[in-house]
Amino acid sequence: MIKPKLYDIVIIGSGPAGCTCAYQLAKSGLTMAIIDKDTFPRDKICGDALSADVVNQLYRMDTNLAGTFLKLKPKEASNGIRFFSPNYKSLDISFTSQNHKDAAGFVMKRLDFDAFFAEQIKGFSNITILENHKATEIKYNEEFVTVETDKTTFQAKLIIGADGANSIVKRKLSDNKIDKKHHSAGLRQYYKNVEGMNPNGFIELHFYKEILPGYFWVFPLPGNQANVGLGMLSSEISKQSINLKEKFTELIENHPNLKDRFKNAKPLESVKGFGLPLGSKKKQLSGDRFLLLGDAANLIDPFTGEGIGNAIRSGRIAAEHIEKAFKTKQFDTSFNKMYDTKIYQAMWKELRVSKSLQNLLKYPWLFNFLVKKANKNKSVQLLLTSMLDDVDLKKELIKPKFYVKLLFNY
Numbered sequence: 001m002i003k004p005k006l007y008d009i010v011i012i013g014s015g016p017a018g019c020t021c022a023y024q025l026a027k028s029g030l031t032m033a034i035i036d037k038d039t040f041p042r043d044k045i046c047g048d049a050l051s052a053d054v055v056n057q058l059y060r061m062d063t064n065l066a067g068t069f070l071k072l073k074p075k076e077a078s079n080g081i082r083f084f085s086p087n088y089k090s091l092d093i094s095f096t097s098q099n100h101k102d103a104a105g106f107v108m109k110r111l112d113f114d115a116f117f118a119e120q121i122k123g124f125s126n127i128t129i130l131e132n133h134k135a136t137e138i139k140y141n142e143e144f145v146t147v148e149t150d151k152t153t154f155q156a157k158l159i160i161g162a163d164g165a166n167s168i169v170k171r172k173l174s175d176n177k178i179d180k181k182h183h184s185a186g187l188r189q190y191y192k193n194v195e196g197m198n199p200n201g202f203i204e205l206h207f208y209k210e211i212l213p214g215y216f217w218v219f220p221l222p223g224n225q226a227n228v229g230l231g232m233l234s235s236e237i238s239k240q241s242i243n244l245k246e247k248f249t250e251l252i253e254n255h256p257n258l259k260d261r262f263k264n265a266k267p268l269e270s271v272k273g274f275g276l277p278l279g280s281k282k283k284q285l286s287g288d289r290f291l292l293l294g295d296a297a298n299l300i301d302p303f304t305g306e307g308i309g310n311a312i313r314s315g316r317i318a319a320e321h322i323e324k325a326f327k328t329k330q331f332d333t334s335f336n337k338m339y340d341t342k343i344y345q346a347m348w349k350e351l352r353v354s355k356s357l358q359n360l361l362k363y364p365w366l367f368n369f370l371v372k373k374a375n376k377n378k379s380v381q382l383l384l385t386s387m388l389d390d391v392d393l394k395k396e397l398i399k400p401k402f403y404v405k406l407l408f409n410y
């Protein structure tokens, strides 16, 4: 029998979560293998929207890294959101840029963004990068964890599940199961020549009655391309027996807000789908000798569907925890529970507000009312702009008092 390769840590998945964790631990001296089933650059089904939070997370990791990212070419700057309400009206809300003087957000194909990230962990003598290695089995034993791949076998003191929505680490080592009330399904298709795009690169979110809670999106990309998609809560898809692909095509071909804009547009690929494990319910994020990160830890914002920022944030938090674990030689469930606590301290407030906003979509007339008021009154628009950026202000949106004030004061 071939002897398993030994490392301090094995990270499964070199997406944003796994790469962040490896990057943050690069100077620790710990030996790491980071394995991925794919070879980079690789595609990842996504809306490709990189919010201001993503750029801020890059700054938190390393200002040089953020600087390198900002210079990358194949991305479109985005300075706001164009919302379409259930009664087909639109509302433009500008982003307020945060710590950096460039655009507040970007749209960049994951093919390019993830390749940039994967590039950053190259050249460290303690990091072994193994692409085209699919983890097929994980076995826990008190002394170490064994990871079998289609090529070889590894052993490590700690295993990091950064392997996305269908995480094998989550399936084998935790009791987390797909829960359709806290899970969305998403579709993506790249297009060229969609007409009527906002000249300032605003991303578009279309909230139409038949797809709530969820939305159709059009995100601008360089070269007159666009990332077009549809995401919807899995429990609603089942309840209403929706065929998501058919719904997607139907919207593009027949919706009064979309059909003319797509008349001369050309699809660049077939429609592709993937799952979004939402962070609307607390989950088990760790256990004996393992931690879950990013999508494997269900950290996607339930209202916006964004998960890249939280994937990076979880990679940073995990790296800090791992350094402590190796210093004190503690890898057990009770020690790792501190990782769960830190994750939810950093993210739960925002995830909870987003869950409440998702629930508000049950009342489409409220959305129509908000858009109508904001279109009539610049100060309501400005208020919404600041709400997008600040979780405490955003909380106001879920209070009935806010709408009563809006009704009588504006």
Ligand SMILES: Cc1cc2nc3c(=O)[nH]c(=O)nc-3n(C[C@H](O)[C@H](O)[C@H](O)COP(=O)(O)OP(=O)(O)OC[C@H]3O[C@@H](n4cnc5c(N)ncnc54)[C@H](O)[C@@H]3O)c2cc1C
Binding pocket: 012, 013, 014, 015, 016, 017, 018, 035, 036, 037, 038, 044, 045, 046, 047, 048, 049, 050, 051, 133, 134, 135, 136, 162, 163, 164, 165, 166, 167, 168, 185, 186, 187, 188, 229, 231, 273, 274, 275, 276, 293, 294, 295, 296, 300, 305, 306, 307, 308, 309, 311
């Ligand atoms: C349709 C859709 C639209 C989205 N739009 C947005 C958006 O616009 N903005 C945003 O911020 N977020 C968006 N998200 C969410 C975002 O894609 C994820 O939150 C993000 O990719 C999570 O990063 P991660 O590193 O945790 O996982 P991933 O990026 O999924 O990386 C996981 C890695 O693990 C590897 N892997 C998986 N299984 C194995 C295995 N068995 N062995 C070895 N390697 C393995 C994969 O190849 C992959 O490289 C969207 C998601 C979907 C599905």
